[in-house]
Amino acid sequence: MIKKVTLEELQPGMHIERFACGWLDHPFVFNRKRIKTQDEIERLKDWGVTHVYIEDNQSHEPAPVRVEQENPPPPVAFEHIITPQTARVDREIRHIPIRHEIVRAEKVRHRASLAAKNILANVQAGKKIQTREAKAAISELDNSICHNKDALFLLMRLRKKDEYTFDHSVSVGVLLLAFCRAMGFDQETTRAIGLGGLLHDVGKMAVPLAILNKPSALNDEEFKTIQQHVICCKEILATTHNIPLPAAQIAMEHHERFDGTGYPHGLTGGGISLGGQMAAITDVFDALTSDRCYRNGIDQVEVLRKLYGWSRSHFNETLVHRFIRCIGVYPAGTLVQLESGMLAVVVESTDNLLRPVVRLIYDTKHDWAIRQKDIDLSKSNGKGGGDRIISYESAKRWRINPLKVLGIT
DSSP: OEEEEETTTOOTTOEEEEESSOTTSSSSSSSOEEOOOHHHHHHHHHTTOOEEEEETTOOOOOOOOOOOOSSOOOOOOOTTTOOTTTTBOOOSSOOOOHHHHHHHHHHHHHHHHHHHHHHHHHHHTTOOOOHHHHHHHHHHHHHHHHHHHHHHHHHTTOOOGGGHHHHHHHHHHHHHHHHHHHHTOOHHHHHHHHHHHHHTTGGGGGSOHHHHTOSSOOOHHHHHHHHHHHHHHHHHHHTSTTOOHHHHHHHHHTTOOTBSOOSSSOOBGGGSOHHHHHHHHHHHHHHHHSOOSSSOOOOHHHHHHHHHHHTTTTSOHHHHHHHHHHHOSSOTTOEEEETTSEEEEEEEOOSBTTSOEEEEEEETTTTEEEEEEEEETTOOSSSSTTOOEEEEOOHHHHTOOHHHHTTOO
C-alpha cells in the first residue's frame, strides 16, 4: 500500500515511489528514488518538497554512511556526447572576444527585456502583440549571438526573482537562437524559432499571480489552471498578425514531451515540431537554472546532467546532446578546478568544448588567492595548454560569485 508522508517522516533507506510535486520541482532525475543519506532529504527540503509517497511498512535498509569529500565529484562526463571529433566546434562566423561584445550585448539584452515587458503588458491589457518590436529584439539578439554567444549567456544569469516571466522569455529566445545557430539553420528559420521563444509564455498573463508565484506545490486544480496558459497562448497568437508558423508551434508545444507525458495534447516523438522539441529543452534548462520566488536556481552543469538523464525519456536524445554541445560542458560563469589545483571561472568557450578560456582566481594547494589572469586552455603554446579542467565546483560552497569575478555584476 502506498502512503503519503512528510519529509520529517522520511528516513535514509526508504524508497520513494513518487513525489507529491511535478517532475521539475524536485532535484532528482527519476520520480522513483531510494534515499541514501540525510543530505538527500535536506536537498528535497531546499527545493520546497513537503511530501512524498512511499510503500507502507517497507523495510528500512541501512543507508551507507556519507563520507565527506574535500571536493564534490565531477559531473557526468557526457562521454557519449563529447568525442575527439565533437569536442571541436565550428564557428559560424567571426568570433569577437567577450570583452568587446559584453557592452553591446548588455544594451541588446536591455532592449529585449523592455520589449518582453511591453508585449506581456499589452497581452494582459487585452491589446494586440506588436510583432515588429518583438522581431527587432530577436534580430539584435541573434546578431549578438553570432558575435559571441557567451556574452548573452553570462548576462542571462543576472536575474531578478520578481521579473522572472520577462527574463525567462528573453532567455528562452536567446537559448533557441544559439541552439538554431549550432544546428546550422538559416537566418529566417533561426529568427522565427527565436521569436517563438520570446512569445512562448504570453498565455501566462491569463493565469492568476497567486498561482504563478505560489511558494509550494500546486494542487490538482491549480496545475490544471497553469496548463491552460498554453491554450491561451494559442488563442492569442491566432489573432496576431504576421506570426511565423515555427513561432506559433513553439508556443503551443513547449510543454509537450517526447515520451507523451507532456501537455496539453500528450504529443509524442515526431508529432512535436522540431522547434517545439528544442523549446522544451531550453525552457526546462532556463527554468531550473533561474532563481524563483519559491526556490533558488541550481548550477547549470547540474541541470545539464538532468537533461542528459531525461534524454532517454522526456526529450529527443539527439537534440539534448546537441544542446549540451551548444551551451558547453562548462558554460561561461562556471567555477572549475584545474589539474594544477587552481580554481578558475570559465570566461568563454573556444573551438574545443573541453578547453575554454578561464580566469584563475585561487590556488587550492597553497590555500591563497592569486592575481587573476585569463588563460586559454585550448592553446598548447605555454599560454594555458599545459593545464586542464578536472571538475566543476560549487560556487556557493566556495563562497565565490563568478559573475563578480568576471566583472558582470
